[in-house]
Amino acid sequence: MAVYTDVSDEALEAFLSDYAIGNLVAFRGIAEGVENSNFQLRTTQGDFILTLYEKRVNAQELPWFLGLMQHLAGQGVSCPQPVASKAGQTLGTLAGRPAAITTFLPGVWPRKIRQEHCRPLGQALARLHEAGRSYTPIRPNALGPDAWQPLLDSCRAGADAVHPGLLAELDEAFTHILPHWPGQGTNAVLPHGQIHADLFPDNVFFLQKSVSGLIDFYFACTDFLAYDIAICLNAWCFEGDGSFNVTFGRQLLQGYESVRPLSAEERQALPVLARGASMRFLLTRLYDWINTPADALVTPKDPLDYLKRLRFHLATETVDGYGF
Amino acid sequence: MAVYTDVSDEALEAFLSDYAIGNLVAFRGIAEGVENSNFQLRTTQGDFILTLYEKRVNAQELPWFLGLMQHLAGQGVSCPQPVASKAGQTLGTLAGRPAAITTFLPGVWPRKIRQEHCRPLGQALARLHEAGRSYTPIRPNALGPDAWQPLLDSCRAGADAVHPGLLAELDEAFTHILPHWPGQGTNAVLPHGQIHADLFPDNVFFLQKSVSGLIDFYFACTDFLAYDIAICLNAWCFEGDGSFNVTFGRQLLQGYESVRPLSAEERQALPVLARGASMRFLLTRLYDWINTPADALVTPKDPLDYLKRLRFHLATETVDGYGF
Known part of the structure; x- marks a missing residue:
């Protein structure tokens, strides 16, 4: 609650x-x-x-x-x-x-994600990014790549009890994400600006099939705009069994690009951004899972939902693998 | 939640x-x-x-x-x-x-009970009783005296772990309540009707120092009207340390009687009804305390708050002891 x-x-x-x-x-x-x-x-x-x-x-x-x-x-x-x-x-x-x-914002957040939600979501996200361009104060992403290794380290003692082999799997996954992260070393720097960074379904209100409001900006930060898309792909476009819903993903991206088309570099970076996004939520959920007292008011979310997503993204080399 | x-x-x-x-x-x-x-x-x-x-x-x-x-x-x-x-x-x-x-009802329930709440509360309770007279279907009180012994029996194994000696104290308390319960044996039958039976502060909305709404009727039943007063005395008129607030109690009773004066029999029965009311909430809280899983959404309420109230009522022989 x-x-x-x-x-x-x-x-x-x-x-x-x-x-x-x-x-x-x-x-x-x-x-x-x-x-x-x-x-x-x-x-x-x-x-x-x-x-x-x-x-x-x-x-x-x-x-x-x-x-x-x-x-x-x-x-x-x-x-x-x-x-x-x-x-x-x-x-x-x-x-x-x-x-x-x-x-107060009108609207109802979707308990069950349907295809019809994904295009308006993409449009709303792109409009948010466009509107944020003129807000100049910077807030670094406190849960960006630099935070992941310390987060995993703080979970070292408990990770394998949550899922056998998890620690080694995440250590290995880092090698497929961190060296390829945009703007690091020889990689291109992507367009950045203010991102929501937590645009899960319960933060998006709909009314009459349109987005009526976006809420809960307390993870917002200044980061790659395309990283926000990667977060939404993770949060909106996977089925309960962990499989990727290509149609949802396409609708989301098409909606986004109808407002703000992606550059070739951004499209190319989507797989690694999606890996990073799944890693970020996996790690914070893992941390909460291990560290939440049994009598807490809030039940922690299962980190393994995000392990399935991470595995999918690791197996997807290029943006074509998403069907875009 | x-x-x-x-x-x-x-x-x-x-x-x-x-x-x-x-x-x-x-x-x-x-x-x-x-x-x-x-x-x-x-x-x-x-x-x-x-x-x-x-x-x-x-x-x-x-x-x-x-x-x-x-x-x-x-x-x-x-x-x-x-x-x-x-x-x-x-x-x-x-x-x-x-x-x-x-x-939807307007109003705010009082997080901290003040004297000014108690008179309007008593009036609202009496009006509820008057309005309920013409509702003829009967619902027996499923948490009345007949339910207490089985409830305590179901807590026998765990009661003393909650508070040492609790089981013996409650067994003894029964002997000061059940034989004296109104309408049993030689005792007078009190006016009865529809009672709320759970009129705690979070079920009473106030607006501009008046009661603007009563909610949560899902413990309502057909029982002695004065028993509802006894429940409110327990729920509204004790301090955090377990001491009885005479002023609050007086305001509550005066407010009630400004709408519906009590009979001599009802006044006389108030101490035993108050004992019974504290026993009822003590027992259901004790049951929940023992039987609520650690990962439940709702944190159980401390049954010992009601042990303090029960002890006070047991030590109070007549209605004069309440300062009425």
């Missing part, structure tokens, strides 16, 4: 008095989400989301995230727009946590 | 097509609640709550609960009102579960 911190009604009233958004009408915790505590907030002026940032978010980075959302919303991207207080601040403190109020 | 069952968007659309409440606009899981899965549902016609009834609710009893809510709402009680489908049904099936749509 996504309410780690509860908020007393007195503290909430005091917090809201700093904003010019009317009087409190309703306040319910939202079950979705993993990292932060989210509440649906209704006032006499409308609906909002109240987010309390929990310990896995670095409070010093919050202005970057809120600034990005503000910027994207200003460019026409349907994403949560931070609401400024009477004093002009988008970041406050509530129940001892950094807290922000953002606009 | 309170989403045990997720609902695919296709299934949701199909379910909603049976209702004349407009088109889907938003759909979010609600973090509050323990027994069922609840979602906040927005359509082009407004806001609703969608509830999926999970296994702890007996599906055959749902028409009684929904009928009670319908009846109470018709009598002016602000409670979730079941929304009928185009076919006139208030109960449907979704994701393999019985499911119902009810109206």
Whole structure:
């Protein structure tokens, strides 16, 4: 669930008095989400989301995230727009946590991914990238390739208990990813900019077969734009049994390129980016799997879903292997 | 959290097509609640709550609960009102579960109980009792005195590990409750009717210092009206350290009696009813504490909070001991 911190009604009233958004009408915790505590907030002026940032978010980075959302919303991207207080601040403190109020977005995230979702998703992702170009502050990707070896090292003791031979398999996989990573050594540098970096189905709202909103920008960072596509290929285009859905992938890519065509270098880099993306989610899930206490509120996700994806990407040498 | 069952968007659309409440606009899981899965549902016609009834609710009893809510709402009680489908049904099936749509209630439940909550709470409880008089179907209290001995028996093996000596203390406590229970043997029969039976703070919404809604009627039953007061005394009028807050109790009772004055027999019975109420919640919490798997979504509540209350009630011979 996504309410780690509860908020007393007195503290909430005091917090809201700093904003010019009317009087409190309703306040319910939202079950979705993993990292932060989210509440649906209704006032006499409308609906909002109240987010309390929990310990896995670095409070010093919050202005970057809120600034990005503000910027994207200003460019026409349907994403949560931070609401400024009477004093002009988008970041406050509530129940001892950094807290922000953002606009409420309509829509429903797809519990079951269908083909019809993938083209609009690709379009929305490309529009996000275009809109992010004019947001100049940089946030390096804290979960990029440099983070993977330390992450795996921290899982060394427990990895093989999760899956026999996993450690050796991942060590070997690194040799097929890291030396080939774009912009390293002799490789071409790809177009980069602001990426969402976590655009899983529960972060994409649909309404009437169109994307109505993108949420949860707290992994967003400055990285290769095509890496965001690689993340979406992993998150949206695999079946429950781990097989790649070529049709979904094609729709995603066609949707993306209808807004922002990829360069030849970006297409060529997709397989290694896809390997890297599966490695990134495999490693963080593996870390959580090993380190989550049994009584935690959030059930960790199975890292092995991403091992199947990684194996597929390792076996796919060129972009043709994806059927693009 | 309170989403045990997720609902695919296709299934949701199909379910909603049976209702004349407009088109889907938003759909979010609600973090509050323990027994069922609840979602906040927005359509082009407004806001609703969608509830999926999970296994702890007996599906055959749902028409009684929904009928009670319908009846109470018709009598002016602000409670979730079941929304009928185009076919006139208030109960449907979704994701393999019985499911119902009810109206959305404004308000915020009090995370910290203050004196100002207790009088309106008492008034709302008495109004609920008055409104329930004309709802004639009977539902016996499945967690009444007859259920306590079997519940304790099912905890015999684990009780003393939760608290040393607990089993003997509860066995002894029974002798101070069961023989004195109203309507048993020579005791007077108290006024009875429809009671909420679970009116904890998270089931009572407030807005501008008034009660704006009562929710979660799935423990409601036909029992002594004063037993509902005893449950509220336990749920609302004790401090975190287990001491009774006389002022809160007085406000609650005065609020109640401003709508429905208690008879002398009811006042006299309050201490034993309060003992019974603390026993009931102690036993179900003890059962859950012993039987909840470590990886469950819901963290069980500490049964010992109710041991402190039980001890207080056992030491309080007459209603004067409560300061009423």
